[in-house]
Amino acid sequence: MAFVLPETKSVKSVAILCHRHADADTYLSAYAISFILGKIMPDARVSIIIPDGMSMLTKKLAESFSHPPPEHREDYDLIIAVDIGHLELLGDWAEKLRSSSGVKVLIDHHPPQDHSPYDQALIDTSSSSAAELVYGVSKQLGVALEPKVAQALLVAILFDSQYLSIASPRTLRAVLDLVDVGANLDEARACLRSSPDYGEVIAKLKAAKRSRIYRAKSWVIAVSTVGSFQANVARSLTQLGADVALVVGEVDSEVKGSLRAHQRFQTETRIHLGTDIAEAISKGRGYGGGHPTAASFTLTSGDEASTLSRFLAMMGELLKEKPVEIT
Ligand SMILES: [Mn+2]
Incomplete structure (x- = not known):
């Protein structure tokens, strides 16, 4: 162009x-x-x-x-x-x-x-x-x-x-x-390369401790909640091995969410985190979007729990198999 x-x-x-x-x-x-x-x-x-x-x-x-x-x-x-x-x-x-x-x-x-x-x-x-x-x-x-x-x-x-x-x-x-x-x-x-931001380190470790693990069609889906650094925390959950991760946090009466996925997940499922998830989940109640393997959204209504269950339901539809929690 x-x-x-x-x-x-x-x-x-x-x-x-x-x-x-x-x-x-x-x-x-x-x-x-x-x-x-x-x-x-x-x-x-x-x-x-x-x-x-x-x-x-x-x-x-x-x-x-x-x-x-x-x-x-x-x-x-x-x-x-x-x-x-x-x-x-x-x-x-x-x-x-x-x-x-x-x-x-x-x-x-x-x-x-x-x-x-x-x-x-x-x-x-x-x-x-x-x-x-x-x-x-x-x-x-x-x-x-x-x-x-x-x-x-x-x-x-x-x-x-x-x-x-x-x-x-x-x-x-x-x-x-x-x-x-x-x-x-x-x-x-x-x-x-920068020295670690310990606020971020704590956010990652807290979110890892609170994370819940699901499987659908053999993919591993990790979700968690944390009040800040949602994007870096979601990325760190995929670095731990999750195929796709969503991290949400309530900040100033809004729900902020970040999504990350491995390229292999994107290539094989064709799920676009920006359009299929972030845009869809925020439609009419906030804004969201992004790339195929990295996306984010902000919701002006709802809470962490309902956002996570909405996401898991969407993953179930897109993968054509309901995610089952691994405990
Ligand atoms: Mn850029």
């Missing part, structure tokens, strides 16, 4: 939007987009907008890959949203984006949403990271990257591709191109 930027001379202000609780992919992609725009529209002032803060890791990365603080304006000539997935993940900015009179662009590797407000979108769900798409944009626009920017994209690609375990040939080519420009693989791996 070709990427067309608006008439650059008319652009004086740009906002690059990251998703809520910015992760390494959304932030470092925004960082690289800012560099690219600096080359093709040097007179424009570029802000990186991060609704609702960053993850711990992103905070650390934002010190190495720092960007001037954002300018707060009523509106921008150009708004580029990157790695967003669901509009709700823009927090208050979803409404500002909708009502903006500027040109709105989306660069994403999450499935597209209906009624999205963008004037143009570069969406490729086969890409393992948004950063890989941003690299493609830099090539298409003929912007030569500096080593620091290549490093930012490499870190983001390693982060979102699970250290290249879900990399495609195109990802690997991008990685080699970035290394040729001056990015360093060892340094990229090192800056993704």
Whole structure:
């Protein structure tokens, strides 16, 4: 898909939007987009907008890959949203984006949403990271990257591709191109390793202790409850060996849920956690979505227990066998 930027001379202000609780992919992609725009529209002032803060890791990365603080304006000539997935993940900015009179662009590797407000979108769900798409944009626009920017994209690609375990040939080519420009693989791996967050460690161990195990068609399904870090906890349950895991927690009268599955589960069952589970479970009472093997949702009604039983019922339907608890 070709990427067309608006008439650059008319652009004086740009906002690059990251998703809520910015992760390494959304932030470092925004960082690289800012560099690219600096080359093709040097007179424009570029802000990186991060609704609702960053993850711990992103905070650390934002010190190495720092960007001037954002300018707060009523509106921008150009708004580029990157790695967003669901509009709700823009927090208050979803409404500002909708009502903006500027040109709105989306660069994403999450499935597209209906009624999205963008004037143009570069969406490729086969890409393992948004950063890989941003690299493609830099090539298409003929912007030569500096080593620091290549490093930012490499870190983001390693982060979102699970250290290249879900990399495609195109990802690997991008990685080699970035290394040729001056990015360093060892340094990229090192800056993704951080000392443990003990809040997260406790959340994982508590959730593991409380987890309930089910089997259906020989698949192992693990569910648990915890008040924070649902995504990392769900991932850790699959690392313990569950084929698919759901972790839910009640936070501020909402129920937050995160789903993770192994690739083998996805390939053999064709169950898409984003559309078949997260979107379906939140329809009409919240929002949700995501990728085939990683998804999340937020419900404005219900509780942990009813959400878990709803999920198990859905798994029963999709797998055509009722999950049986292993005690
Ligand atoms: Mn991403």
